[in-house]
Amino acid sequence: MTEAVTIDDVARQAGVSRQTVSNVLNAPQVVRESTRQRVMQAVEQLGYSPNSSARRLRTRRSSTIGVRLDAYAGGISGVVLDRFVHALTERAGARRLRVLLYAARTPEDEISRWDELMRGGDVDAVVISGTFHGDPRTGWLLGRGLPFVSFGRPWGADDIDDPAHLWVDVDGAAGTRAATTHALETAGPRVAFLGWPTGSGTGDDRERGWRETIGPRAGSASAPRWAVQEGIAEARELVGRELARHEIDALVCASDSLAVGAHLAAADLGRPHLPIVGFDNTPVVEALGLSSVEQLPEQVAAAAIDLITGPGGEIEARAATPGAAHALIVPRLIVR
Incomplete structure (x- = not known):
């Protein structure tokens, strides 16, 4: 059986003392950069793995x-x-x-x-x-x-x-800004936003990107702002009602769940190809062919x-x- 590589093996390979190797592994800020690089090269070449359990006992840190x-x-x-x-x-x-x-x-x-x-x-x-x-x-x-x-x-x-x-x-605002710009350029000027009730930090941030892109029209009949609690069924019901009363060119949503609900509502009303953009880029919207913002x-x-x-x-x-x-x-x- 091959013997485990030790800290002494690393020291010999790097041409430094055992303490220097220990410093590189535990307090690199006290070691010159050239020395640190030499030691780390030896660690990689030898495949050295420090004894994490022993180090945790010594430093009283769990890492x-x-x-x-x-x-x-x-x-x-x-x-x-x-x-x-x-x-x-x-x-x-x-x-x-x-x-x-x-x-x-x-x-x-x-x-x-x-x-x-x-x-x-x-x-x-x-x-x-x-x-x-x-x-x-x-x-x-x-x-x-x-x-x-x-x-x-x-x-x-x-x-x-x-x-x-x-x-x-x-940057949620950057995401919805890109989504709204794309909708304006490819679908038409009447781009609505479907988000959560006001007061959610994340939701308000995503709404801001849409508002900044739409400008003074945001919240008007030509660019309505709809709000609903998170949920596919909730979004489907609300968007179904609103689409029956408003003619829009595209819809930007604060989440993929809202986008899926909106898509189902549009399909119910005979508009399955209404451009809808979600947020999260989950496998569900990919399967439905909906655009979405990828959070990375x-x-x-x-x-x-x-x-x-x-x-x-x-x-x-x-x-x-x-x-x-x-x-x-x-x-x-x-x-x-």
Whole structure:
């Protein structure tokens, strides 16, 4: 049986001391860049894998990021978060970090889980999703000093010039702006918007892109704004009523679920080819041939890991410095 490669083997291969190898792996900031590169080259050539368990015992750090696993709710709304969690796990693993999944149905449940995980030393950081106005989770985390980054901006705060915490988000307004521009150029001037009731940070952001593109006509009879709770059946019912009263050229939606409901309503009224654009680019809209805005969750995951780790790949409590505390991912429009 082949013997495991040791830290002494790496030191000999790189021509440095055992302590230097340890510094490169655990505190790279104290080592010259040329030396670090030489050591890492030796690590790669020999296939050395540090003893993670021993390191965790020595440093009293778990090298683990906690991430909530959303409860299964059916439908198509969970596809983006599923892709995000998968990509986050892959990118964490590439930096020798682990991801711990936990379940929580409410913000209060999630805070309770964090309290347990912190007291047990099970996580060094968390990634949260689904931020909203007045979110109690971010204040709890900031008060306890647990490093975290959110998939979703700190709604209600100046998240660019005075960020409350580290965050990554998809530029929803850019996505609907591209969708609305495409609809105006290919279908006609009467482009409606179907979104959620006002007050949702994400929904309002996506509506903003449509409004900015339509201009003063937004909300008028020639460019109506319709609102409904998330759901295919709900969207189908509302759009069925509105299409019977309004003649529109195209419809931009805040989600794929709303787009599917709208498409079914249009088909019911004999307009199966009404141009409808969703948001999330799920397999369902692809199967129906509907255009949609792709969120690029893999890029979101990569940015989240970059924000929560230091130059050596270790979890690091980084300050929320203006200009360096966030990443805003520009989505892409998939036309079908």
